[in-house]
Amino acid sequence: MEKIISKIGELDKYKEYLSNNSDISSFNESLKNLKISLEEKRQEGRIFKLGIVGQMKTGKSSFLNEYLFVKSECQQAATPMTAALTLIKYSDENKAEIEFYSKDDWGSIEENNKEYEKEYRKALEEAKEEAEKKGRIFNKERFKFENVDSILKGSYEIYKNFKENGLDKNSLGETKTIKISDKKNILEDLKEYVGSKGKYTPLVKMTTLYINDDRIKDYIIVDTPGTNDPIISRGQKTKEFLGKCDYIVFLSYSSQFLDNNDNAYIKEQLPSEGIRDILILASKFDNQLSQESVFEDADGDIKVAYEEEKRKLTRKLNRWSEDFKKDKNPLDLSKSELEFQSTMLYRIYKNFDKLNGIEKEIFDRLKEDYDNSTFTKELLKELSGMPAVEKKISNILVRKEEIMKNGIKALL
Numbered sequence: 001m002e003k004i005i006s007k008i009g010e011l012d013k014y015k016e017y018l019s020n021n022s023d024i025s026s027f028n029e030s031l032k033n034l035k036i037s038l039e040e041k042r043q044e045g046r047i048f049k050l051g052i053v054g055q056m057k058t059g060k061s062s063f064l065n066e067y068l069f070v071k072s073e074c075q076q077a078a079t080p081m082t083a084a085l086t087l088i089k090y091s092d093e094n095k096a097e098i099e100f101y102s103k104d105d106w107g108s109i110e111e112n113n114k115e116y117e118k119e120y121r122k123a124l125e126e127a128k129e130e131a132e133k134k135g136r137i138f139n140k141e142r143f144k145f146e147n148v149d150s151i152l153k154g155s156y157e158i159y160k161n162f163k164e165n166g167l168d169k170n171s172l173g174e175t176k177t178i179k180i181s182d183k184k185n186i187l188e189d190l191k192e193y194v195g196s197k198g199k200y201t202p203l204v205k206m207t208t209l210y211i212n213d214d215r216i217k218d219y220i221i222v223d224t225p226g227t228n229d230p231i232i233s234r235g236q237k238t239k240e241f242l243g244k245c246d247y248i249v250f251l252s253y254s255s256q257f258l259d260n261n262d263n264a265y266i267k268e269q270l271p272s273e274g275i276r277d278i279l280i281l282a283s284k285f286d287n288q289l290s291q292e293s294v295f296e297d298a299d300g301d302i303k304v305a306y307e308e309e310k311r312k313l314t315r316k317l318n319r320w321s322e323d324f325k326k327d328k329n330p331l332d333l334s335k336s337e338l339e340f341q342s343t344m345l346y347r348i349y350k351n352f353d354k355l356n357g358i359e360k361e362i363f364d365r366l367k368e369d370y371d372n373s374t375f376t377k378e379l380l381k382e383l384s385g386m387p388a389v390e391k392k393i394s395n396i397l398v399r400k401e402e403i404m405k406n407g408i409k410a411l412l
Helices: 002-017 021-041 060-069 103-133 150-164 183-194 232-242 260-268 285-289 292-297 302-326 343-350 357-369 377-384 386-398 400-411
Strands: 048-054 085-090 095-100 175-179 204-211 219-223 247-253 279-283 337-340
Touching: 021 400, 048 060, 048 232, 048 386, 048 400, 060 219, 060 279, 060 343, 060 386, 095 183, 103 150, 175 183, 183 204, 247 260, 279 285, 279 386, 285 292, 285 302, 285 343, 285 357, 285 377, 292 302, 302 337, 302 377, 337 386, 343 357, 343 377, 377 386, 386 400
Parallel strands: 048 219, 048 247, 085 204, 247 279, 279 337
Antiparallel strands: 085 219, 095 175, 095 204
């Protein structure tokens, strides 16, 4: 092991073979992350880190709220709503540390925003000319600018929110500590920093949440932004912390289960960080069950639809596993576990006798689609998948010492 680590230290000399500054910057970042990961994973008595990973809009925050917060005293949505990286740690004192973008980060966001606006004007002019050629009246309000790089678009949205909120650059590079007065509603204390409409949300790069909850005394949760995160600096921060994780819970949207973005991320990113087996959650499974093609084939029986969709998604994972073996990818998906999860169905189960508007709407639609089914609380609990997921995570934590040792070997 020591011999391998010494070899890593010799990699610096190969920088002379790189052709441009971008390559050198990428090389330095990769080498730095590798050293950080190794140092972190070899520390004596270090705490186990559980990473929550997936594309944006796969329901990571909703899942985490149900898994961690709603069961305790935190009855309302507690995890930050921003796309920023979030660490959740145990502490006697409830508080949050908010890290803002650095000046260098913001310089990149401004440059990308300028490039976005330039591309927008060009596309707008081309669309206008095309309409005139065809003798049509051009309607600017109906113009859609879709073929644009996601990094440029993400920077544009952040910069737009920055301007709309009347912010200045004085806070760049700062880290603020916010005391949490009421653990039952964490978001109330943090809404200006992590809320979807928070004044300072556009400036936030990372949040560390310290919670007095005995269940997380033995591990840290790393809640990552989407794997398709358009902000490069935020992505680099995520990659740094991903390298410190010991086990990954990967959420993939059921209706687009294991698509090309998931494939690329799992295949290329996780093995390089020493991750060898993961828990995959087919998230928002209620959306899958609500598809017309699914409930029509089940003749109104939701159990039939549920089992058939599970078989379909399991077969897809098995095909992936075979492809990984053919590519000689070190990540063995045949060892990975798969569960089917719906936060919404779990909420309907818990609030069975006092559903709110959206819960009642979705439940009524399910009962209409599956009119040959008898919906009980226990059935909804089973269909939600949450008890099975909780059991799997508990088993992972029981094996955490073994997982950490294997992770060091795999990373080396």
